[in-house]
């Protein structure tokens with residue numbers, strides 16, 4: 001597993017290098033995933049019309065979602081019905097959320113011009129759509145991870161013990177938060193006196209149990225992807241986990257939930273975590289890596305100077321690297337990734353386009 005993970009990480013790193021060569025992106029852009037293994041629609045088709053109608057209504061000034069940053073809607077008739085879900089981070093106000101979703105809508109439809117299903121991640125919002133009902137279902141593909149290349153300065157075990165306790169607590173809080181919003185933030189102090197700022201969020205359409213499962217699988221990803229790292233974010237369509245040693249959220253803009261909080265938690269069914277057969281993927285990975293290396297070498301000569309100024313090499317204060325996608329489905333998707341820092345200076349420059 002370790003060599004495979006290494007090659008995935010390596011591939012994503014190379015993809016990133018290539019991806020930074022083109023297409024300007026807003027600074028809060030994190031990633032876009034166009035599902036090429038699902039159906040495509042054609043230009044001017046009913047599906048496209050429905051999609052555009054749906055997305056423009058999603059970010060229209062009259063749409064406040066559920067009032068807590070969650071947008072669920074659908075438009076059209078079978079078989080051209082489109083379903084979309086938008087979610088803003090729990091500390092984003094409704095007005096600002098609308099701006100994020102509007103930007104996300106544009107970028108997502110431009111980046112995935114004919115895929116029926118797509119997903120995008122920004123610093124403070126996610127947006128996805130599909131030709132199938134996605135409400136209430138746990139979606140864990142793609143599973144995207146970013147980590148700060150800076151290592152915890154001392155007592156790594158103590159740091160991660162505190163971190164785990166904090167995130168487990170936030171997991172329970174977020175999952176137990178009711179049907180309007182599932183969002184929890186909190187801090188802990190590591191043995192080296194650093195403050196750890198943690199965040200856990202699910203789309204609120206999930207039941208308490210399913211949200212907890214989703215967050216649990218993200219927590220389980222941390223030792224694999226981000227052990228020893230000072231900060232990380234693990235984003236799946238259904239849930240998000242993040243920690244940093246600096247403050248990136250604003251507790252004062254979290255809209256209070258009505259009390260008593262409405263609770264729909266009836267303990268949903270345990271969703272299966274899909275496992276892709278690695279055996280099939282390895283040869284694909286290898287060939288894709290070779291192709292990518294070839295392109296990289298071609299690109300390298302003319303982009304060398306640019307890359308050097310981007311501090312991709314670990315060492316910069318705010319440097320992030322993208323982790324790997326557990327789904328192993330990158331060969332089936334068009335991926336755009338950005339390794340911009342989440343909230344500090346955008347030292348890494350802009351994200352871009354990488355087509356597999």
Ligand SMILES: *[C@@H]1O[C@H](CO)[C@@H](O)[C@H](O)[C@H]1NC(C)=O
Pocket residue numbers: 036037038039040114115
């Ligand atoms: C959909 O279109 C993309 C290119 O835009 C292509 O790579 C993919 O194979 C197509 N998928 C299907 C199922 O036809």
Ligand SMILES: *[C@@H]1O[C@H](CO)[C@@H](O)[C@H](O)[C@H]1NC(C)=O
Pocket residue numbers: 037038039079116131132133
């Ligand atoms: C959505 O598209 C897939 C093809 O990717 C198709 O198999 C499925 O039936 C469609 N779902 C609906 C609800 O139309």
Ligand SMILES: *[C@@H]1O[C@H](CO)[C@@H](O)[C@H](O)[C@H]1NC(C)=O
Pocket residue numbers: 043044
């Ligand atoms: C789509 O519709 C627009 C306006 O109706 C038209 O200009 C364009 O040529 C059409 N494109 C295709 C591929 O049919």
Ligand SMILES: *[C@@H]1O[C@H](CO)[C@@H](O)[C@H](O)[C@H]1NC(C)=O
Pocket residue numbers: 072073074075083135
């Ligand atoms: C979410 O959207 C789907 C599709 O339109 C709809 O069936 C469902 O009732 C919506 N749920 C809520 C709580 O709005």
Ligand SMILES: *[C@@H]1O[C@H](CO)[C@@H](O)[C@H](O)[C@H]1NC(C)=O
Pocket residue numbers: 025026027028096099100103
């Ligand atoms: C939307 O994108 C524009 C252009 O990139 C940017 O100036 C603006 O701040 C963005 N709005 C939000 C709410 O992020």
Ligand SMILES: *[C@@H]1O[C@H](CO)[C@@H](O)[C@H](O)[C@H]1NC(C)=O
Pocket residue numbers: 149150151228314315
């Ligand atoms: C973090 O630790 C890893 C493994 O010990 C090392 O390879 C890497 O260079 C370190 N990163 C920094 C920024 O010091």
Ligand SMILES: *[C@@H]1O[C@H](CO)[C@@H](O)[C@H](O)[C@H]1NC(C)=O
Pocket residue numbers: 172173174176177183184185254
């Ligand atoms: C719900 O979220 C708030 C933060 O918005 C948190 O303080 C509270 O403890 C959570 N509720 C539960 C039941 O955990």
